[in-house]
Amino acid sequence: AQKVTQAQTEISVVEKEDVTLDCVYETRDTTYYLFWYKQPPSGELVFLIRRNSFDEQNEISGRYSWNFQKSTSSFNFTITASQVVDSAVYFCALSELGGEDDYKLSFGAGTTVTVRA
């Protein structure tokens, strides 16, 4: 079963528009971690944020903000005033603690964001 669902395959916006990426996850664990990664055209995965399941506070970092809602199992990501450099594939991921400190990640399929000048 898919643990992380990113329903939006592609999003295209004009520079300075806001864009929100949806992420819905599924887990039976009470302790888990959620992540967002960015994968620019160069291909390397860049860590953006981590949240643990006990901290539902929303977070803002510059033009990025995250909305974590356990009630709906969602962890959405918003880019405010998008820029061309934000063009990338964005992945939401879930980490459940396995044995021996195993924090393997389950990724969604990704959302491709294209920001046009």
Next chain:
Amino acid sequence: GAGVSQTPSNKVTEKGKYVELRCDPISGHTALYWYRQSLGQGPEFLIYFQGTGAADDSGLPNDRFFAVRPEGSVSTLKIQRTERGDSAVYLCASSLLGGEIEQFFGPGTRLTVL
């Protein structure tokens, strides 16, 4: 400091051949993960090492895939009798301790099986 490095960056091989992909984690990182990313998909977990031992190999698709980390640092992913379906980007990630959540990813090795 140096990040996670992977070699080669690209590997083209023929169906049925054997390949080895190398991962050099961040110095001092004891946890090491391998993932595989097929075109248009998110990375999928393959195997996790804590030190020298494979603590979780539940993601390896079949017995053609094998990985080692003999000295607890560099890891090698080995694929026997490659098939066209093995074509993907193979990503390696490391973290400071097994209980450290954040994983740092390497640039990946793009494997193409003709």
